[in-house]
Amino acid sequence: MAATVQQLLAWARGLGLPVLEARMLLEHVSGLDRTRQAAWPETALDDAPAARFQDLAQRRVAGEPVAYLLGSREFFSLEFEVDANVLIPRPETELLVELALERLPADAPCRALDLGTGSGAIAVALARHRPLLAMTAVDRSEAALAVAGRNAARHGAAVRLLASDWYSAVAGERFELIVSNPPYIAAGDVHLEQGDLRFEPRGALTDEADGLAHLRRIVAGAGEHLAPGGWLLFEHGYDQAADCRALLAAAGFAAVQSWQDLAGIERVSGGRLG
Structure with missing residues (x-):
């Protein structure tokens, strides 16, 4: 019956x-x-x-995340395909998109780079809201890039997708904006064994070190890939803002700042080149 x-x-x-x-x-x-x-x-x-x-x-x-069971998650008012090869987009990351859009002209061509794009949520959201934007998104995971490609096609977003270990595939290129939501959880953090994180790709969550290893590489390499006056913006952990501002200042960035998410946590830091 x-x-x-x-x-x-x-x-x-x-x-x-x-x-x-x-x-x-x-x-x-x-x-x-x-x-x-x-x-x-x-x-x-x-x-x-x-x-x-x-x-x-x-x-x-x-314990398997609802987003993986459903195969999708909403982000920035867009529906994104997700699977176990990519992180599940989270509401706090929308702050990174909002800050990026504030720095991207709505009526002029511009170039932007998303490092570690995963599902492509950040890159697709930016491309959808800035039609004149030349958007490049990179990830070292071919499986993640396949998901990102389907999401870009789903939303009619013009995004160039490249397999890359951070900046390796964009040598010699410069952008007006670089954004990233990199692995920033420290190897011993108990959250890695709790909730949805248990099922998400570990390599997209932690650097297997102190949580700042990838952030150091992103900041150190940004100067070679930003146009004069270009911005670097990246998400980080709840307790990493001061360290991130110090990295940016040491690398010669101006207007260094951290921004709070809706929970009042300093979630994104960034600065302007020159």
Whole structure:
């Protein structure tokens, strides 16, 4: 006998799955949105979607991120494909996009570089909001670049994607803006073994050192790739702002500053070249 919406939700509740998450997963496998689930709980599902729902529910209870189970996550009002090869875009990273857009002209050609693009969320958001922008995004992971490519195509964003270990593939090129959300979690940080981070690509989370190794490389190399007056902006950890400002100042950047996210945490730092 086919299971109904009500029966499946009750089963999921027995597993300890929050109702909202259960309804999201049920919508994903059945196409029944949450309004229809609530209005017609007696609706029966075929065996295949019911089994798929049960599989996803059990994986979620085991800790797998909802974004990976659904295959997508919203960022900057755009829907992005995500899988286990890329980080899940987070709301606090929208601050980096906002700060970048403030520094990119809306009515003139400009060049920007996204280092470690992952899903392409930052690069695609920038390209969508600045049609004249020549956007380049790099990542050392071919699997991540494939996801980024699909996201760029999905949103009609003109983004040049390159396989690169930070600046290696853009030798001799200069940009008016460089942005990055690099791996900045220290190797011994307990958060790496908690929540969604357990399932995300470790190489996109930590430098396996003190958390500043990649940030040092990004800051040190930026001078060779920024146009005069160009900006470097990057996300970092909750306790790294002072260290990041010191790195920027030592590298000769002007207007060095850190910006707070909506939680009041200094989340992005940056400066202007010259």
